[in-house]
Amino acid sequence: MNQRQYALERALPIVAAAYGEQFGVRVVLSGSDAMTDGKTIVLPMLDNMSEMKDVLFGYLSHEAAHIRESSFDTLKKCRSEIEKSMTNLIEDIRIERAIQHAFPGTQFTLEAMENYIHERGWTPVPTTAESEASQLFRYLYHRLYGEFLDRQVYQPLIPESLKVLEQTFPRGFFVRLDGLLAKYMMSMTTSDDALKVARAILKALKDAEKEEEQERKSGPDSDSSQPPDPSPDGQGDSSDPNSNSDSSSSENGDNQGDSSPEAADQTEGPSDASGEQSMSDQDSAGDQAESDSSSDDSSDAGAGGTYERVMSEQDMPTNPGQQLKEDLCSQAREDQSGKSFEIDTGVGQDMRNGNGDTSELQAGILTSSSIRSRLLGLLQAETRQRQWLHDRGRRVDGRRLSRLAAGDTRVFIQRDEHKRPETSVHVLLDTSGSMSQRQEIANQATVSLALAISTIPKCDIAVSMFPGCGGSVSPMIHRGQPVRPNLGRFLVSSGGGTPLAEAMLYAARELSASHKPRQVLIVITDGSPNNGHAVNYLLDLMKHQIDTYAIGIGSNAVKSYFGNWTVINDVRELQSALFRIAGNVLDLDP
Template identity: 35%
Template structure:
């Protein structure tokens, strides 16, 4: 079914935030709640604000996909104590885990790649991906490079390609070459992570590598500028300090690696700080300060690049990209609008013996409905003939039209389509439905029997897909599934044996039926609401009924005992007193619907 002309696609009931959020929750196997003061995840439930309009587009669904992946695949208890002691370890764990879970969700649901890339594109457009400069703290720079590299090259979010290129240019200038080589090997293992524990192990290895490189920085002798006189000249002051001399003495025990080669060329250096030196002199210009270009005023107390990473404070690390998106969602929430969540239906108890008795009880009525409706449907599907301008058989009764220029004189067969209709029957099971009617039956019994008879009759017709749901109790648990779309009524007959209780949460029930209809393939969609009175919230019920109608769902109210209430809610409504009235009241309604005539 397509949206009506008066209702843009983005405003249909099927594109409504509660429907799409419920679809994502069901698809990914997580619980999603619309509402609250802020977007969040507690490891079990995802909360999204009641965002209105198209401001975020697919970025909102990408956020849901990312958080659903965390709920599905992240062990939130792993590494808690270690992360509390090391902010750098926590940052790397988040980076590796984000990469891992997004790859996992894409494996299960390939379409998730598009929505995740939409988030990346949104973040780039909003400036939430921080592009480092030479003034960026080395910790934030290293973390940014790791994040962008993994998201772009391993997850496949090509929307941040330019961000990665710009970050890499700074990264290669500031981070020592030896570190780049070792980190590249570690990042290459990110695609093989199988669990949060694996991500923690890899994060530890990155931290250990940083510590090892920081130790090498401390052992590296300070380069001697060419203009500096020989320390043996007693007429010149001694350069450096006690610490610098200590580094020189340690230099004789330095590891035999690429840094030793850099030290051999130190005479060509223009001067760097004692800790930030590398083969490329890449420690200059970091956030913690570096030596001046001439090297005459070098501050030998400044730590090297890798030590700065270890010493980084909270504000020095890369900001969590998801937090920025959450802040945007929070700012875009409409807190004045009523919050509706598609409820999760419980399955009604299946009392098989009682169900078999009910089937016998309504068999006569359901048989009449079935035979009469099926006869109408079959008649509407029989081959007919339509005039055409081409064909093999002339229609001699139309030859005279040639005189007026009408060349449609060939007879062509025309096969009408089957009904192609999904029908969702909602039955009120609130306490008021226990009222005794003059016939001696309770109202809920009439409604229940009517729903079963109708469902039994409809399911035998090719192209019709019925479902039955009861609604009662309260808004926290408003719906019970009796027969889902695609299920057989006879196998679920025992679920119709249900006792009335509680209130009339009709609004929530209609949202649920719209959600269930959104999953059906039938072109035509109908909701039949069987009730004896008003819903708990008339205003919100009217809103959802109107939105369904604007979206092309045919809404019909069936009043049991009194039709006044349903007449005020539904543009199309009827009234029944007993199950036998189905023959007279529902026949025309369903025959029009199933033969393609608008209700």
């Protein structure tokens, strides 16, 4: 791959558009935003990829996973800040696992994103100075990413975070937590499952604190000479996350203290593959959690304790994903004019064969024949070997040996042959509403170029229109498709705006996928684009990578954006104008 091609394929808009197409999501490149609304991913436009390339595409993969997998209504069901933060974290783990399974290559960019987040100091080890809710969130962040997504940067932080929590949280909580994570983290299938796991973890904390309080109260009254009752309140052996406490719970008439995975499955846990609990149990699970809390009012368990403080905490750590969004926005390209702009990467449906009378294209078809013959003549002259005499070499021109007597040693034959690079061309045809009086000329210009270039050796062509069929741009002729059998596709009508930037981005993507060492873009339009700032951005991006030319149809507005341009006002000017453009495309001098 040559350097031009390599640089183009690494360009942010090109790769972002390709990612969006692969993931099946809509991507919009914006001058200053990084966000997702559940349908569209908005990425900031950076000047270059540099070291942020993998981080940005990790963010794109993460947000694409949310669009593909998440229900954005789930967080609305959360009843506390800690529940919301934990649900969001658990859901992030679930959806990243899903997209890594569907697209294994995303693992590397997602890991690069997390490495960057950690390096920026957004996921520190908790301290005892922080609230218990913050400590719990940071510990879970390290543990879930380290264990269930194998993010190595967090694995050494798990024991460090655990040491901090052990100073505040009940010992029984960690046993329960181990059982819950082992059973449910790998089997979640929906966003509501993430909420259920979060609620089960919080209930485990509540149960562990209650158990600890009961043990503390019963301690002084117990006979130290007798071994302790293994299940004083129906809990069973807390060291066994799978212990069954149904019988002891029946004796006491209260199973609130049981936060084993099985109990969590009955009240808070997610549905699993066996269908033990349907997702319709979500509301009843939440109601049960609330009733559990209210039923403890008569007991000292949890009153003013860790669980209560965790549930009432309002000041949670900022989500690292949100910090990444803000960081990306701060690095976004700032246009000199101070105006923001966007480029939508969406592509409409292919243009189908038209049923119109192709006689409307005859002027363009005839012009293409004339251009083709002249171009072929120039190609033959250009590729013909040029021969001259030199004073050194390996082959002597016998007819010039007489020069030696006069002291002229230039009798050696030298030959030079100019090798023309293979070229891929993409033509963009403006079909906006302002083209209504000029569309016929534009159609003829487009078909002339398509027919002429498609017959030139070492050249191939693709043609697209903007606006397209249900999108900003639509393919008319794909690369490698024959032009003449598809002439009906060039009979297009006018309507809509002028999404030139979106069309140029699509053309750049298409050209970057070609294997020719040279790429050429030809724009046929009559006026100014919808978004001139975005056009300038893309022209700057493609500079030195794609040779760009413009044909103005009855307007010289193209000169405001393109360095190489020409204007035609009448079909009679078509031949000479197209010849100038075609000659420039092929580096030919008439």
